[in-house]
Amino acid sequence: LRSxxxxxxxxxxxxxxxxxxxxxxxxxxxxxxxxxxxxVGNTPLIDLQKILKSRGVDVSNGVKLYGKLESLxxxxxxxxxxxxxxxxxxxxxxxxxxxxxxxxxPTSGNTGIALAFIARERGYKCILTMPETMSVExxxxxxxLGAEVVLxxxxxxxxxxxxxxxxxxxxxxxGKGIILQQFxxxxxxxxxxxxxxxxxxxxxDGLIDIFVSGVGTGGTVSGVSQFIKPLKPDMKTVAVExxxxxxxxxxxxxxxxxxxxxxxxxxxxxxxxPAVLDLDIIDEVVPIHSDEAADMANELWMIGLPVGxxxxxxxxxxxxxxxxxxxxxxxxxxxxxSFGERYFTHPMFSEIKNAAESLEKQPLPEPFDNRE
Ligand code: PMP
Numbered sequence: 001l002r003s004x005x006x007x008x009x010x011x012x013x014x015x016x017x018x019x020x021x022x023x024x025x026x027x028x029x030x031x032x033x034x035x036x037x038x039x040v041g042n043t044p045l046i047d048l049q050k051i052l053k054s055r056g057v058d059v060s061n062g063v064k065l066y067g068k069l070e071s072l073x074x075x076x077x078x079x080x081x082x083x084x085x086x087x088x089x090x091x092x093x094x095x096x097x098x099x100x101x102x103x104x105x106p107t108s109g110n111t112g113i114a115l116a117f118i119a120r121e122r123g124y125k126c127i128l129t130m131p132e133t134m135s136v137e138x139x140x141x142x143x144x145l146g147a148e149v150v151l152x153x154x155x156x157x158x159x160x161x162x163x164x165x166x167x168x169x170x171x172x173x174x175g176k177g178i179i180l181q182q183f184x185x186x187x188x189x190x191x192x193x194x195x196x197x198x199x200x201x202x203x204x205d206g207l208i209d210i211f212v213s214g215v216g217t218g219g220t221v222s223g224v225s226q227f228i229k230p231l232k233p234d235m236k237t238v239a240v241e242x243x244x245x246x247x248x249x250x251x252x253x254x255x256x257x258x259x260x261x262x263x264x265x266x267x268x269x270x271x272x273x274p275a276v277l278d279l280d281i282i283d284e285v286v287p288i289h290s291d292e293a294a295d296m297a298n299e300l301w302m303i304g305l306p307v308g309x310x311x312x313x314x315x316x317x318x319x320x321x322x323x324x325x326x327x328x329x330x331x332x333x334x335x336x337x338s339f340g341e342r343y344f345t346h347p348m349f350s351e352i353k354n355a356a357e358s359l360e361k362q363p364l365p366e367p368f369d370n371r372e
Contacts, residue, residue: 037118039074040084041195045203045333048315050303051296055319061328065318067336068200071307075110075117076339077267078196078220083114085191086180087122095178098123102177104168106161108134109216109267110338111182116145129164131157135345158271182217183274192223200333201228210327212238212286212318212334214268214310215248218277220335225281236283240317242269243287248277252285264290264346267310267337286317294348297340306340309348 033039048065057063073080087103090096101124105115108130119126126147130138133154142149150168152160169177182188200208208228213221218239225237241248242263246256251273263269265288273279290309296319297312318334321327343349 036074036121037084040080041073042199043069043072045069045200046305046336048318048334051299051315052319052322054299054303055323057319057323059322063322063327063329064331065322066204066331066333067305067311067315067318068196068333069336071311071336071339075113076342077110077114077308078335078337079110079114080117081114081191081195082111082182082188082217082219083118085187086182086185087115087118087124089185089187089190090178090180091122096122096124100176101125102127102169102172104129104165104177104179105182106130106158106165106179107182108138108161110342112142112147113145115180116142116147120146127165127168129161129168131161137342137345141342182219183270183272184276186276188217188219188276189223189226189278192220193227194223196220197224197227200224201231204331204333206232207331208232208235208333209330210236210238210321210332212240212314212321212332214240214265214314214335214337215274215277216267216270216310218274220337222276222278222281226278229281237281238317238321239282239285240268240288240314241285242293242313243289245269245271246285246287247271247273248279248282249285249287251279252282254285257287258289265293265309265313266343266346267308268313286320288313288316292316294346297343298348300336301340305336307336308338308340308343309346311336311338311340 045066046069048067049059052059052065070078103115103119103124104127105112106129112128116126127150128142128147129150129152131154132151139149150164152164165179169179211224211228213224215221221237221239228235239248242265243258244261244263246260250256293309293313293316296316297307297309300307300312300315314334318332322332
């Protein structure tokens with residue numbers, strides 16, 4: 001008892017301010033968010049010069065590559081911005097009532113996670129419909145955030161999940177259920193025009209010359225470019241899509257190369273040309289094969305940057321852009337959309353998974369000592 005009392009006195013003592021009353025009044029703690037959604041945005045840039053060098057790009061001409069680390073959002077992806085913005089927008093339009101409204105969305109990806117976490121914070125129910133092929137890991141993430149997960153047959157793919165979402169809303173009392181529709185929602189592009197674009201502009205002091213972004217819904221590429229191009233009309237926008245599914249290239253009048261079909265870059269190449277995508281603002285489309293994306297994602301992990309597969313695709317495309325003569329002296333900024341731990345079921349990690357599973361207990365190693 002006595003030692004507990006002594007400890008509490010000591011703790012109290014250590015908090016006791018040792019400054020004058022005047023200073024005490026002007027002190028305040030900083031960098032505190034009042035709720036999780038306040039943590040969305042304001043992501044930093046990371047210097048990716050090391051990747052250029054390891055890929056043999058001649059950087060003596062002054063080319064610079066930076067990545068915008070959307071992987072550092074509160075739920076680890078660029079979709080955190082979209083989830084907050086679509087819900088803020090629906091709230092502003094008076095469409096949502098805490099404790100009553102049900103957000104229904106056909107998504108298995110990062111959008112589902114973003115919607116689930118904001119819905120949880122704000123007191124809305126969230127139902128996510130997705131094909132049964134989605135990993136248990138992914139279902140667990142959504143269910144841990146309080147969302148209800150409804151699986152649809154794999155044969156009906158994404159359209160099946162959308163049909164199911166509509167069916168669920170139709171079965172709810174009038175006005176209770178809402179589908180926010182990320183591929184059509186104007187709040188998607190707007191959030192990137194109002195936050196991601198201005199952040200890049202400010203953090204590069206307006207020196208950005210080339211912007212490289214993947215296309216899922218097209219929200220990021222459209223919004224960022226719509227903010228920066230009026231300020232710097234010669235900034236170039238490069239969109240990235242899976243080589244196995246070159247729909248944006250085709251929509252821009254380009255040729256598809258190689259075999260078209262399924263790809264392994266989650267978050268990109270949704271199999272449609274999204275309504276919110278600003279096709280005209282894109283200057284070039286660079287296709288990246290799923291294997292190339294995984295190779296680069298692996299390389300990013302190897303420099304200590306755990307990112308997802310689409311980040312690999314985008315950095316691979318940005319590296320190709322940096323290799324060109326025209327990139328001399330240019331600043332290239334690319335998006336790193338998500339954190340890597342979310343993709344452990346991707347084949348990229350199968351070797352590590354096997355190695356981790358077959359680890360055997362070893363005797364303690366000798367202490368590591370690198371002194372002379
Ligand atoms: N990569 C990942 C991992 C994503 O989740 C998304 C969003 N679907 C994107 C890239 C593409 O972003 P956007 O939808 O803004 O085009």
